Amino acid sequence: MGRYLLPVVLCGLSGLCVLDAQPDERAAALQRIDSRRDAYATVAKQIWGFAEVGFQEAKSSALLQQQLKDAGFQVKAGVADIPTAFVATYGSGKPVIGIIGEFDALPGLSQEAQTAARHAIEENAPGHGCGHNLLGTGALAAAIAVKEWLASSGHPGTLRYYGTPAEEGGSGKVYMVRAGLFNDVDVAVSWHPGDRNDASPTSSTATVTGKFRFRGIAAHAAAAPERGRSALDAVEAMDYMVNMMREHVPQETRIHYIITRGGAAPNIVPDFAEAYYYARHPNMRVLDGIWQRIVDAANGAALGTGTTMELEITGAVYNVLPNEYLSGVMHKNLERIGGFAYTPAETKFAEDLRKTLTDAPDVALGSQESVQAMRGGAVMSASTDLADVSWNVPTVSMTAATFVPGVPAHSWQATACAGGTIGVKGMIVAAKSMALTTMDLFTDPTHIQKAKAEFDQKRGPNFVYKTRLEDRKPALDYRK
Numbered sequence: 363m364g365r366y367l368l369p370v371v372l373c374g375l376s377g378l379c380v381l382d383a384q385p386d387e388r389a390a391a392l393q394r395i396d397s398r399r400d401a402y403a404t405v406a407k408q409i410w411g412f413a414e415v416g417f418q419e420a421k422s423s424a425l426l427q428q429q430l431k432d433a434g435f436q437v438k439a440g441v442a443d444i445p446t447a448f449v450a451t452y453g454s455g456k457p458v459i460g461i462i463g464e465f466d467a468l469p470g471l472s473q474e475a476q477t478a479a480r481h482a483i484e485e486n487a488p489g490h491g492c493g494h495n496l497l498g499t500g501a502l503a504a505a506i507a508v509k510e511w512l513a514s515s516g517h518p519g520t521l522r523y524y525g526t527p528a529e530e531g532g533s534g535k536v537y538m539v540r541a542g543l544f545n546d547v548d549v550a551v552s553w554h555p556g557d558r559n560d561a562s563p564t565s566s567t568a569t570v571t572g573k574f575r576f577r578g579i580a581a582h583a584a585a586a587p588e589r590g591r592s593a594l595d596a597v598e599a600m601d602y603m604v605n606m607m608r609e610h611v612p613q614e615t616r617i618h619y620i621i622t623r624g625g626a627a628p629n630i631v632p633d634f635a636e637a638y639y640y641a642r643h644p645n646m647r648v649l650d651g652i653w654q655r656i657v658d659a660a661n662g663a664a665l666g667t668g669t670t671m672e673l674e675i676t677g678a679v680y681n682v683l684p685n686e687y688l689s690g691v692m693h694k695n696l697e698r699i700g701g702f703a704y705t706p707a708e709t710k711f712a713e714d715l716r717k718t719l720t721d722a723p724d725v726a727l728g729s730q731e732s733v734q735a736m737r738g739g740a741v742m743s744a745s746t747d748l749a750d751v752s753w754n755v756p757t758v759s760m761t762a763a764t765f766v767p768g769v770p771a772h773s774w775q776a777t778a779c780a781g782g783t784i785g786v787k788g789m790i791v792a793a794k795s796m797a798l799t800t801m802d803l804f805t806d807p808t809h810i811q812k813a814k815a816e817f818d819q820k821r822g823p824n825f826v827y828k829t830r831l832e833d834r835k836p837a838l839d840y841r842k
């Protein structure tokens with residue numbers, strides 16, 4: 363860290379030389395983050411300990427709001443009809459830059475911090491297996507550093523921190539976009555915990571999620587089975603048809619489900635059963651067709667089993683629209699910050715943790731010390747509701763190596779990293795890279811112009827944003 367000596371003069375396509383934030387201002391911003399490192403580590407650990415799942419992040423959201431209020435932001439909470447969503451604002455006028463924070467945990471991934479064996483703190487309890495405790499806190503650190511720079515430099519503009527709940531399957535940001543909260547934003551800046559330091563422009567899969575509920579007729583399963591109509595049969599018939607469908611969908615498709623209700627007792631024909639489905643594809647329009655076939659399978663299953671079906675769409679996100687220009691700005695700043703080294707104890711933990719992985723890791727231990735080379739055209743098969751922001755506002759994101767190289771997100775190994783010192787080291791890299799990038803956006807208007815030009819060109823003149831959630835209210839109980 364601290365590799366911060368590169369020149370800051372850039373020449374735009376206009377031929378005019380423009381200045382990014384001055385070296386001493388940059389150094390001061392990084393210093394502010396370093397000086398509060400322990401405080402940010404504490405916030406991240408507290409949110410990790412709360413481990414609140416989507417739309418139930420009351421304590422996590424309140425803690426971040428308090429930090430922002432204490433730092434001089436004005437906080438508006440409970441936005442977009444979501445109790446845990448908030449927007450914190452500092453400054454006024456243009457440009458408007460939004461920094462994105464998340465803080466929801468995942469069900470069932472409770473795990474002791476920095477422990478290389480599966481030990482849940484509480485069996486089946488939630489855990490931060492996607493590192494959103496770090497995501498929200500790293501974004502907080504960046505926002506406060508930029509705010510203090512705005513205050514001391516007198517730069518015009520508005521800085522916002524978006525407290526965005528329920529990223530994991532709850533589509534929290536989609537409701538916030540739909541409520542118009544991003545309408546005046548020029549650029550959105552974000553990051554995500556990962557197993558490498560990387561600012562490459564990366565797309566994702568679009569996703570639709572929903573709960574298929576079947577209702578039949580209960581009966582004694584031995585004495586009068588002919589009087590019953592099994593809702594569980596309908597779930598199984600649907601799953602069977604969808605599983606056959608996998609052979610006949612495009613290769614990049616992902617379909618997964620769980621059975622959330624399957625009846626009360628084997629000797630009662632189940633009159634209610636429910637399957638919770640996700641379907642994903644890198645293209646929203648292709649996904650629309652796949653999803654319709656899944657709905658058709660559900661209707662067919664109901665018809666064939668003498669039950670009825672009702673569907674609740676619980677989540678829907680687009681694929682991410684990457685912005686290569688903005689990724690270049692972020693990459694340059696990430697390289698200024700650089701990666702980080704492990705202590706001997708962290709190295710031992712990392713080696714032990716890698717032995718617990720099912721597959722040989724595709725990235726070497728030690729790679730957290732450097733920054734990945736920029737590559738274009740990457741598409742991750744996971745999804746994020748940041749995508750819906752990215753189709754409305756030029757958006758940039760990066761990953762930092764908060765997880766031991768090779769550790770996938772949504773695993774107990776990730777929870778173990780997100781609660782420990784390695785997670786904090788990665789979080790600080792992200793906070794600094796985002797702070798410098800945001801300062802560049804405030805300082806040099808050509809960044810925003812170029813980002814918007816690419817954004818307009820990629821969206822095309824006829825694009826109309828339309829969430830598949832339509833006008834449903836936020837699915838505040840989707841985790842219940």
Ligand SMILES: [Zn+2]
Pocket residue numbers: 492493494529554
């Ligand atoms: Zn995540």
